[in-house]
Amino acid sequence: MHDNYVVGNVTSIDGLKISVLMNEQSNLESFHCDGVIYDGISIGSYIGIIRGSHKIICRVEKEFLQDKKNEPSVQEFSRDRFERYIEVSLVGDIYRGVFEFGIKRFPMIFNEAVLLTEDEIRSILQKGASNSSQKLSIGESVSNHIPVDLAWDKLFNTHIGIFGNTGSGKSNTLTKIYTELFAKENTEIVENFGGNSKFVIFDFNGEYIKDGVLHHGKNSVKLSTLSNKGEKLPLTSxxxxxxxxxxxxxxxxxxxxxxxxxxxxxxxxxxxxxxxxxxxxxxxxxxxxxxxxxxxxxxxxxxxxxxxxxxxxxxxxxxxxxxxxxxxxxxxxxxxxxxxxxxxxxxxxxxxxxxxxxxxxxxxxxxxxxxxxxxxxxxxxxxxxxxxxxxxxxxxxxxxxxxxxxxxxxxxxxxxxxxxxSDFIEKTIRLSEDQEDGGLLTVISFRHCNSEAKKMIPLLVAKQLYDEHKKKVSDASGIMKTVHLIIDEAHNILSSQSTREEESWKDYRLEVFEEIIKEGRKFGFYITLASQRPYDISPTIVSQLHNYFIHRLVNEQDLKMIANTVNTLDTISRNQIPTLAPGQCIITGTSFEMPLLIQVEKLSKEKSPTSESADLVKLLT
Known part of the structure; x- marks a missing residue:
């Protein structure tokens, strides 16, 4: 049995750029050897370079041919005239079966390049979650179809940004990660957290109030400025x-x-x-x-x-x-x-x-x-x-x-x-003698609210949540409680481009959220933002996020915003953003050693938010 399937040799080492000359039979889609199936080489895939007892892990960034004859005047094509090269970047190192991120050592000229087994690729993709007992399922890798888990104990104690154009799967991703989290409620969340974590969702389009979405025991507050029949948020005098x-x-x-x-x-x-x-x-x-x-x-x-x-x-x-x-x-x-x-x-x-x-x-x-x-x-x-x-x-x-x-x-x-x-305030707020507890998850729907209410009420709720939680944590010896604020369609309240309000008031609104996102982590107050227009959101807020779930974005300004604020994206991942298929997502940030391209699992219709496009065929029946 072969320990490694050799596909090439190192021919050039220029700083962090490694060139590998590939063998003649290295361009197949998959390889079979001694009962083991290996995936072929393509942009974004991983290979290993053997140096002694270490296997240096690299990611393929470039593929090209080199003319051995180097005679431009000769136009004929022959198979043995060209050599196939790939250019790779260093990712980490496998030693004694254990994968570690980071540049431990460099390869040497003529070192053998080998294909990686599925278990080795899984150890790379799952490195962030492999050492954690708190895992949640998110989907699978796009290139290898290997299931990808996330360590929720390292994800939900950070600020999260979920970005993507309409129809890219942004709402499904947001719902998926929190549905998986709340599915663990009978063990980790309720029993171990002891009710010390609170989740509040700002739902501007009424996507998450449907029964079965996110959590069966959620508290839904449906605000309305159109009539007096809507529910009201409780505030103490x-x-x-x-x-x-x-x-x-x-x-x-x-x-x-x-x-x-x-x-x-x-x-x-x-x-x-x-x-x-x-x-x-x-x-x-x-x-x-x-x-x-x-x-x-x-x-x-x-x-x-x-x-x-x-x-x-x-x-x-x-x-x-x-x-x-x-x-x-x-x-x-x-x-x-x-x-x-x-x-x-x-x-x-x-x-x-x-x-x-x-x-x-x-x-x-x-x-x-x-x-x-x-x-x-x-x-x-x-x-x-x-x-x-x-x-x-x-x-x-x-x-x-x-x-x-x-x-x-x-x-x-x-x-x-x-x-x-005063009219919309009377319709959306009621005075209560005691501060009411909405339980583990509260969804506040602004679907039937006017534009003023959509700007004022979320700001009020966010500031009150933050101030109250900050005071509780400051009076305690440590962070024993957490608050998680989830803002879908965040550009509604975090826009730095809005011209419908006074400049001074817009500055105040942004300052409140900028303070929360800058200082909140120290007090156990975390924000998850989802938006189809990251460019509309304050750059300060976007840059202070810790982890990003990036779906398809095609607007040039949005892409520039991502490029300027997300410093953990590599060139390959950044170039893939405009061409991502629905549901495909690049995950990157402080909780991940490297960007991951995954296909987020599609939720069932019963658990999905009401954000799907209209079915025009049904209109004919």
């Missing part, structure tokens, strides 16, 4: 009234709007109850009434008060009575602004620029009495969180305008965003 949360939800700018919003929250929110009480709202409206007519210096103030009164259904034209049964004079609420005189005036022609303070106080007290003893009070008691916020910021802006602390044009965009976004 403490979290909702946090200035960070509100700044995210309403895109408050850092230098002007955020300080204003913070002052409103500080004044109106009870920091024991973590809410704005009915009494605080009434006092705020009474103070607004007083400030408007005491300062009498801005035409926008009374309009802001009317917006608050509309929220609580207070009719400014109705007649209200005090405890003595006398009508309360609220005619000032219907005052008009005189531009030339810069003052409010009533319809009766009374100018309010020289009113005594006592009279203003009296009118204000009557207004407050009307608020407490009419139907408006019952409305105030039932106000939602966003309605309370709107009343609070209106009252705070009246105060700031009255005393010249802000410019209306700087704060008004924030007021408008609060009014416009």
């Amino acid at each position: 403490r979290v909702f009234w946090d200035i960070e949360t509100l700044s995210i939800l309403y895109s408050a700018t850092e230098k002007t709007q955020r300080p204003f919003l913070k002052s409103a929250i500080k004044y109106y929110v009870d920091h024991v109850k973590h809410d704005i009480t009915s009494e605080t709202i009434i006092q705020g409206l009474g103070s607004s009434f007083y400030n408007i007519f005491k300062q009498n210096n801005n035409k926008e103030m009374l309009s802001l008060l009317h917006k608050s009164l509309d929220i609580i259904d207070f009719d400014t034209k109705a007649t209200y009575y005090d405890k003595q049964g006398e009508a309360i004079d609220l005619s000032w609420l219907n005052a008009l602004w005189h531009s030339q005189s810069n003052t409010y005036y009533t319809k009766e022609g009374v100018y309010l620029h020289s009113i005594e303070t006592n009279e203003i106080v009296s009118k204000s007290e009557g207004f407050v009495y009307a608020l407490r003893h009419t139907g408006a009070f019952n409305v105030i008691r039932r106000l939602t969180a966003t309605e309370k916020l709107r009343v609070a910021v209106h009252s705070q802006l009246i105060y700031f305008l009255a005393y010249g602390k802000v410019n209306f044009e700087h704060i008004n965009p924030l007021i408008q965003r609060i009014e416009s976004r």
